[in-house]
Amino acid sequence: RIAYVNGRYVAHADACVHIEDRGYQFADGVYEVCEVARGFIVDMPHHLARLDRSLRELSIDWPVTQRVLPLILREVVRRNHVANGLVYLQVTRGVASRDFVFPAAGTKPSLVVTARKADPAMASKRAENGIKVITVPENRWDRVDIKSVGLLPNVLAKQKAREAGAQEAWFVDADGTVKEGGSSNAWIITRNGVLVTRPAEHGILRGITRTTLFEVAAKLGLTIEERGFSVAEAKAAREAFISSATTIAMPIVAIDGVPVANGHPGSITLSLRQAFFDVAEKSPA
Ligand code: PMP
Known part of the structure; x- marks a missing residue:
């Protein structure tokens, strides 16, 4: 299995983010789950619109442009040969030395994308x-x-x-x-x-x-x-x-x-x- 982590496609088993990622320390992040069915990502534009809203509400920047994220989702689905299953994406406020308040401007949000097969018969x-x-x-x-x-x-x-x-x-x-x-x-x-x-x-x-x-x-x-x-x-x-x-x-x-x-x-x-x-x-x- 392949995962996307901050710009790289890596083996799922080796995929990791830093211990001082704010998602890990404060649950300071948001996510989306899209169904993949018969080779299609279901309602993707709606999930991305809701992601945009979640990010705005928390003042987290988009980790990549809104135009590029669908390409990454598609690529992770493709690389994992998922025809039926799900694609998961997570954006956190990024890696910074632990402090409750937001880190300095310019801290890059972390983006992780994974995909998983599911059996439609199940x-x-x-x-x-x-x-x-x-x-x-x-x-x-x-x-x-x-x-x-x-x-x-x-x-x-x-x-x-x-x-x-x-x-x-x-x-x-x-x-x-x-x-x-x-x-x-x-x-x-x-x-x-x-x-x-x-x-x-x-x-x-x-x-x-x-x-x-x-x-x-x-x-x-x-x-x-x-x-x-x-x-x-x-x-x-x-x-x-x-x-x-x-x-x-x-x-x-x-x-x-x-x-x-x-x-x-x-x-x-x-x-x-x-x-x-x-x-x-x-x-x-
Ligand atoms: N409510 C909660 C608390 C959820 O976690 C989810 C699924 N992520 C939903 C509702 C259903 O949302 P959706 O149809 O977008 O998956």
């Missing part, structure tokens, strides 16, 4: 079975709209899910409203077949897959309500699912051990999943 099988989620109290900071590499609450929540035999953890506000998953957005479908997902203006990451699914839903003639929903409403819903670049729309069959509907993946979720690739933007890798 993902399909997962969707056929559905996944289980647990709920955990929201304990993250209030800037989760920034796709920061500071993910410790997400790590702990997803580990708790794993230990409970589940695959995702939903962060829940003190008032019982579901925010999002540890690495995904949260959706339910009401008895009337209406899709419900929380507004992305505040308190969650505006998922790229979430945005594309709005288009997919419109194409399928489905109605979306952007509003908060409670854990209780989710447990009583007709369907529930998560969305993210790597899971697309993934049916949920149980929430905190309570089966959703008959405990099988919902048909509307599966049709969204089916139609996703036709609607998503496909950049040749």
